[in-house]
Amino acid sequence: MNSATVKTAAGYIAGLLFGLGLAISGMTDPARVLGFLDVAGAWDPTLMFVLGSAVGTTFVGYRLVFARGEPLFSANFQLPTKQALDGKLLGGAALFGIGWGLSGYCPGPAIASIGGISLPLLALLAAMVAGWFIAKRISQ
Amino acid sequence: MDWIASLQGLVGGVLIGLSAVWLMGALGRIAGISGIIGNLITQRPKGDSAWRIAFLFGLVSGPLLVMAMGGGLGNVADAPGAVIGAPAGGVPLMLIAGLLVGLGTGLGSGCTSGHGVCGLARLSPRSMAATGVFLLTAVATVYVMRHMIGGGV
Numbered sequence: 001m002n003s004a005t006v007k008t009a010a011g012y013i014a015g016l017l018f019g020l021g022l023a024i025s026g027m028t029d030p031a032r033v034l035g036f037l038d039v040a041g042a043w044d045p046t047l048m049f050v051l052g053s054a055v056g057t058t059f060v061g062y063r064l065v066f067a068r069g070e071p072l073f074s075a076n077f078q079l080p081t082k083q084a085l086d087g088k089l090l091g092g093a094a095l096f097g098i099g100w101g102l103s104g105y106c107p108g109p110a111i112a113s114i115g116g117i118s119l120p121l122l123a124l125l126a127a128m129v130a131g132w133f134i135a136k137r138i139s140q
Numbered sequence: 141m142d143w144i145a146s147l148q149g150l151v152g153g154v155l156i157g158l159s160a161v162w163l164m165g166a167l168g169r170i171a172g173i174s175g176i177i178g179n180l181i182t183q184r185p186k187g188d189s190a191w192r193i194a195f196l197f198g199l200v201s202g203p204l205l206v207m208a209m210g211g212g213l214g215n216v217a218d219a220p221g222a223v224i225g226a227p228a229g230g231v232p233l234m235l236i237a238g239l240l241v242g243l244g245t246g247l248g249s250g251c252t253s254g255h256g257v258c259g260l261a262r263l264s265p266r267s268m269a270a271t272g273v274f275l276l277t278a279v280a281t282v283y284v285m286r287h288m289i290g291g292g293v
Binding site: 004007008009010011012013014015016017018019020021022023024025026027028029030031032034035037038039040041044045046047048049050051052053054055056057058059061062064065066068070071072073074075076077078079080082083084085088089090091092093094095096097098099100101102103104105106107108110111112113114115116118119120121123124125126127128129130131132133134135136138139 | 142145148149150152153157160161162163168177182194197198200202204205213214215218225229231233237240241245246247248251252253256257259260271273275276281283
């Protein structure tokens with residue numbers, strides 16, 4: 001296999017694991033997500049367990065991976081270099097949170113739910129892509 | 141508390157973590173959905189798109205695989221075993237929400253996965269700040285929608 005094929009296969013495996021994780025954890029259900037965010041209602045702790053075990057696994061795994069010095073199929077680790085807590089970061093996060101709270105969808109679960117597509121989900125995905133293009137224009 | 145649902149959350153979270161670790165270990169990339177897919181769509185980076193497209197297919201095929209396996213491994217609230225839950229509102233609300241999610245994750249350089257999972261695991265101050273802010277505005281939004289307006293969501 002050439003390296004392009006290996007990289008593509010590696011990308012697929014990562015996406016598949018992510019999609020399996022979202023499905024098994026119930027994050028492909030907006031009601032679970034909104035239940036977690038509804039701290040004044042019938043609070044649903046599921047998302048806390050998902051985020052906790054995902055961060056814990058990644059925390060340990062990243063250290064093992066970084067200790068190796070370089071990735072298996074790529075020249076180097078591409079990590080974010082920005083440091084500033086600027087308005088774009090915090091304002092963007094604030095807007096994202098409002099959209100997340102209105103719908104119960106963040107980008108991963110929204111895309112992973114394409115197998116159960118409905119008109120409202122299609123509308124959300126289309127608007128999300130439009131939002132990405134607008135953000136790109138603003139950032140240029 | 142629903143212990144089975146929580147246990148499935150833990151197991152699913154480990155899988156998400158393994159995905160993030162694998163992507164860093166194999167390709168040296170952060171497993172942030174808005175970054176991977178958003179940049180794929182808005183920039184179509186030359187020579188850097190194939191793995192993103194493959195990731196997208198994997199992401200969509202995960203839940204489909206769980207459905208195909210049967211055995212009720214999904215974790216939809218109030219529908220034990222179901223895998224994909226219904227949207228919590230109609231088209232107008234989803235259009236507004238989707239625009240905010242796209243705009244916000246685009247400007248804020250990440251979402252629940254990039255900042256929330258990978259960034260927190262890297263102890264990145266930017267990701268900690270972003271995660272705190274989007275959790276706060278999301279909780280506030282749900283509070284307003286459910287307990288002050290009391291409508292739809």
